[in-house]
Amino acid sequence: MALRVMVVDDALFMRNMLKDIFVRAGYEVVAEAENGETALELYHKSQPDLVTMDIVMPRKSGIEALQEIMTDDPEACVVMVSALGQDSLVLEAVEAGAKDFIVKPFKEDKVLEIVRRITGQH
């Protein structure tokens, strides 16, 4: 069964880019959200296998959303998407349970490498 992914980012550009990458890799993008609040709501609704989560977003930040998801579902597979120079936020996210992180600008193969590693899909 195809891996079910949710993409969370406030920029449509980034969402589309990630979606394209996942679709090309044969994954199913089951949901997309533009802030942490929507992300939480959709996470419970669609139960994805993997979430890519932007860190800095309006309404609810990626880290807050991550923390809430992890509380509800400690097994959740969340990969943070950060910009360069956000080391301390990335650290915070990893401590909060993020399985890995991707730093923008990213390359398609790097993204897929990380996803495959943490979902165990080789």
Add this chain to the structure above:
Amino acid sequence: MDMSQYRELFLSETREHISNLNKLVVILEQEPDNRETIDALFREAHSIKGMAATMGYDRTAQLSHHLEDLLDGFRSTGEVPVPAIDYLLAGIDLLDGLLDDLQSNRPERAIDVFLREPLPVASVGEGVALEQSLAAADENDEGTAKGPGLASAQPAPAAEINEPAPAEDTDFFQVLVDLAEDTPASAARCILILRELEKAGDLISSKPELATLRGGAPCTRLQVWLRTSLAKGHIKEALLRVSSVASVRFIDDRRKRSERRGSDEGARTVRVRTDLLDQFVNLTGELLTRRNMLNRATLTRDWNGLNQALVQTGRLIDDLHHHVLQARLMPLENIAGRLPRIVRDLSRKTGKKVTLRLLGTDVGIDRMILEELTDPLVHLVRNAVDHGIEHEGTVTVSARREKGLILIEVADDGKGMDSAHLRRKAVERGLMTPAHADTLSDRDALMLVCLPGFSTAAEITDTSGRGVGMDVVKAAVGNLSGTLEIISTPDRGTRFQMRLPLSIAIIRILLISCGGRTLAIPLSRVLRTLDLTTGEIDNSGKQSAFRLDEESIPLYPLAEALGLTAGTAGETTWVVLTEIKGRRIGLRVDRFIGQREAFVKALGFPLNLLTGLSGATIEGDGQVVFIVDPQALFENLQLSTKP
């Protein structure tokens, strides 16, 4: 109380005790009822126990206590059952391992498996006697559990360990993970790597520690101590899948002793006799007095007085130097102490009857040289047992002062080496042409065993081991500015002689001029010097060469190799003949200046990164003269092997 200040002393003293234990057990094996030996063994174990307990090294203390109890039992019966020898040796090896752990700042390894092993009992009768004596001994010692039987009496201390025994095949090693350059959020990355490793096994410790990483400290290299039952290949594969991981290496627990010492600078301690320290104080006082004399003579322009003070200062400096070297001396015993055990184990394995004689082990050798010498010496002794002795014989290790050198010799009384056979083998291995082999003197033919690639897998026996070959021995001796010589007499045996300087800080050098600079080459690296006329040099091929003893020797301009501009060639070409990887080569220099003794100073960063420079020395006029190491400079060259 802060015990850490005693750590180094504890480590070095305990190593000595362990070395003694090994030696004594080997003696005991030959004379099982030697009461004095049993007593001495008991005292050694007792000393270790006391020190380890004071230091708070629980497992080391517990194991030495266990051995002490066992020995105390033998003390009461006055005899040691045969199986106990192997048991004791295994225990000593474990102690040695514990010390390795402590030296490397690792947690002490588990000992409960050993403690649970049933104690060796030779026969029922002996066992009962032993059991009674042990029980008797226990009464005076609260630390040991009492029990009805021997086998159940001893393992009890193991119960004090609250940790489960490790699985049979767990391995303990260090993982070194390097991150790619410019890894973003490297601290977070390292935490993810630690998580990945946690899946693989028990994470003992890491550098940087998790707390440091949580603080966000950037990190490009992660060192992790891991106990695991997984294969290294598996762990490596998993780690390499983690983003930004550039390389993964494993460092084994069983590193070479010299490496461990090298990496653990803090562990370098040396014991100095107090009268020697008094001498230092006296000499320093004398030097201060001379300084005052010099001051006064300078102020009053008293040239006679100045001269006198200078002469006296020179004498005092010589004296001081002599004493400082003395302080660095350690007896050969420090490394030779391991040999009886090694020979004993080898004799057993090979079924040969070998006697080891140690002579002159009290001869003092510079501690740095001694450390570097450990592996070569062990290799030579193994070789002597393995290849020198056929069925039965004696291996003699001896040391003595010989002029300004130390001579260390490993001799066997076996059948000797056959130089004709060695020549044939060198040709078979493609190391030289038959014509070249024929030109070798018998003495040079023996040295063929030092060529890399001379020994083949078929000959690498379990005993002589892999990796360390005679080429490594020769290189190690060469690095210490020493020489290796092999003397063999048919049916009388072979002698491997290592001649080493008293100190490696002071060496003899050949001063040369090259590319407009004054440079030095250690004399130990110079086979001879030559002055050739233009006609003697063959420039027809791609590689300049000249003939010497019927051999064509390639000629390289040293200046070019060092990135300098060579001086213009005159009528005469000055050549330094040296040997790289068993091949003679000529180095062209501008001219020779002379020989002298030099105090070698190590090069600091970034000069130490330059290939081919091993150090520097300072001339009387303040000029810095670099010391060239031809071996390092030319060893990567593809040397032509055809004459």
